[in-house]
Amino acid sequence: MSDQIKHECGIVLIRLLKPLSYYQEKYGTWRFGLNKLYLLMEKQHNRGQDGAGVASLKIDQPAGKKYLSRQRSNEGNPIQEVFSGIHKRFDNVYDHQPELLNDPIWAKENLPFAGELYLGHLRYGTFGNNSIDYVHPVMRENNWRSRNLVLAGNFNLTNVDEIFKTLIDLGQHPKDYTDTESMLENVGHFLDEENQLLFRQFKNEGYSNKEISALIERDLDVRKVLERSSRRWDGGYVIGGLIGHGDAFAMRDPWGIRPASYYANDEFVVVASERPVIQTALNIRSTEVQELKPGHALIIKKDGRVSEEMVTVPQDRKSCSFERIYFSRGSDRDIYKERKELGRLLSPVILDKIDWDLENTVFSYIPNTAETAFYGMMEGISEKLDKVKAERIMALGDDLTEEKVTEILSLEPRIEKVAIKDVKMRTFITDDSSRDDLVAHVYDVTYGIVKNQVDTLVIIDDSIVRGTTLKKSILRILDRLHPKKIIVVSSAPQIRFPDCYGIDMARLKDFCAFAGAVELLKDHGKHDVIEQVYKQCKEQQYLPKEEIVNYVKEIYKPFTDEQVSAKIAEMLKPDDIDAEVEVVYQTVDNLHKACPKDQGDWYFTGNYPTPGGNKVVNTSFINFIEGINRRAY
Known part of the structure; x- marks a missing residue:
């Protein structure tokens, strides 16, 4: 994506099902879980660079011994900072008694992060700020182990106001107004209630307080705690949690908006946001990794029992299609195929746009995330071209000669690597004009491969959200090659509506499709549409x-997709370039064909899976009209 969009976080949960001595003997280190945690987090570093955190829990640690450890960082390289901080705890032992580092029994008794449970998190900040207080995992501590709660998640709630009010009505005094704090205290409240219920039950049966603690840990109903906690949640979420005595869980929203996968055997259980990172870290097949079902929780009891249980009634599956287009790792088998299919489905319209003039057209892509869609687009063009070649050869009839057949077969699309992404540039300049000049050099181009004022340059991007980088950088750079025309192709449809489930796209004013539609309304004298939508939004x-x-859907209704695309091209074309500019977007129908299992398309259609989505989009429109520059939830 040429526009950099912050997006959802990543989580990792690991439960070792054997004693640490088992891993020392089989894998040569009791740090097996810690090492896998690092690998799984590194393989998901694309999901969060604002912060990282790790929590570790030791099961059955004696009273007086610390059993919960946490390390967090919001520095420039947070994963490295976190694990450097963890390993520094071991340095003093290594300097004085290095043999103890290979003793799993001693390590568990004396070293932090030598435990059976690990919870890791990678953060992109979409709510709150980037201070260390907002970095997960977050903790709710208590002297009773079964009341301790550690949470980390990939989520956004649209109704924090409702949850916050509920907590106040319960008599709580939340220390912060964020979805993280609301969720932590919400789960914590019902965890306390479950503890109290069991306490009364066992007290009535004549058990001592000391005996009751063990019985509560045995019988704690995690599913019920999660079911009661999540009744009011409106949003997309995957949350992982540790309970102080050793129970753990990972829970997914009932629409399946945010992704989660897991793998379990008799040695360990692993949960992560993405399937391929589990495959890579554990060297297993994709078919061995399970998707955590929407509305379900994977619950791992202290005694090692693992179950996937329904927590909330699953709704129509609306897993996020934007995950598939851009945010998820392209090394996943299905995602790779879907991205290729998105490109392939664009090939007919591209051939029509260039009037099948392959001789005077160069095809390329904007690195690096659009590469897979580019392969699919070129496969689609080649398939169409093969049919044309066959028809032309058949049409030769008696006039068929080797020379004519060779000439027909030589017709191939011209594929070149035109744009080359340079090293990542950090913009320390605050002056706007100087900053724009620097942005214009993020990409380099390959000179000498485009015929001046003759060739059309077709270049595919995976999505066009704001169009800022296109206008300020890419189009100017491509114009240096002196093409007659530049056609920018988006493998995603027009992004028309804000997200409120974890991706940082909450302001309507940021979308070039929305800006284009508003300008078209003004061009056609339809200011009344804007005023009417504002009135309707305010009324509700x-x-x-x-x-x-x-x-807000009414803003787009008077115009076809092609009219909006043409307006976007007009608005994004810099005044100082010579080439014509055209923008082509994927259709929503083709998106559904390419990603048939992931129907969450609210960015493109405004069809939000939860009621809170409609509230967010209307608030976002009100903010746009009133000039309020803040997130709409």
Whole structure:
């Protein structure tokens, strides 16, 4: 993606099902779990660079011995900072008694992060700020082990206001107004209630307080705690949690908006945000990795029992299609195929746009994430071209000669690597004009491969959100090659509506598709549409989220997709370039064909899976009209 968009976080949960001595003997180190945690987090570093954190829990640690450890960082390289901090705890032992580092029994008794449970998190900040206090895992501590709670998640709630009010009505005094704090205290409240319920039950049966603690740890109903906690949650979420005595869980929202996968055998259980990182870290097949079902929780009891249990009733599956297009790792088998298919489905419209003039067209892509879609687009063009070649050869009839057949077969698309992404540039300059000049050099081009004022340059990007980098950088750079025309192709449809489930795209004013539609309304004298939508949004501003309708759809209704695309091209074309510019977007129908299992398309259609989505989009429109520059949830 040429526009850099911050997006959802990543989580890792590891439960070792054997004593640490088992891993020392089989794998040569009791740090097996810690090492796998590092690898799984590194393989998901694309999911969060604002912060990273790790929590570790020791099961059955004697009273008076620390059993919970946490290390977090919001520095420039947070994963490295976290694990450097963990390993520094071992340095003093290595300097004085190095043999103890290979003693799993001594390590568990004396070293932090020598435990059976690990919870890791990678953060992209979409709520709150980037201070260390907002870095997961977050903790709710208590002197009773079964009341301790550690949470880390990939989530955004649209109704933090409702949850916050509920906590206040319960008599709590939340220390912060964020979805993280709300979720932590919400789960914590019902964890306390479950503890108290069991305490009364066992007290009535005549057990001592000391006996009751062990019985609560045995019988704690994690599923019930999660079911009661999540009843009011509106949003997309995957959360991982540790409970102080040794239970653990990972839970997914009922629409399956945010992704989660897991693998379990008799040695360990691993949960991660993405399937291929589990495959890589554990060297297993994709078919061995399970998807955590929407509305379900993977619950790992202290005694090692593992179950996937329904927590909330699953809804129509609306897993995020934008995950597939851009954010998830392209090394996943299915995602790779889907991205290729997105490109292939664009080939007919591209051939029509260039009037099948392959001789005077150069095809390329914007590195690096659009490469897979580019392969698919070129495969699609080659398939169409093969049919044309066959028809032309058949049409030769009696006039068929080797020379004519060779000439027909020589017709091939011209494929070149035109744009080359340079080293990542950090912009320390605050002056806007100087900053823009620096941005214009993020990409280099390959000179001498485009015929001046003759060739059309077709270049594919995986998505065009704001169009800022296209306007300020890429189009100017491509114009240096002196093409007659530049066609920018997006493998994703037009992004028209804000996200509120974890991706940092909450402001309508940032979307070039929205800006294009508003300009078209003004061009056609339809200012009344804008005024009417604003009025409708204001009228329902304080209604319950379940009663709110997405009236922002009306902004786009008067125009075809092609009209909006043409306006976007007009707005993104810099005044100082010579080439014509055209923008082509994927269709929503083709998106569904390419990603048939992931129907979450609210970015493109405004069809939000939860009621809170309609509330967010209307608030975002109100903010746009009133000039309020803040997130709409």
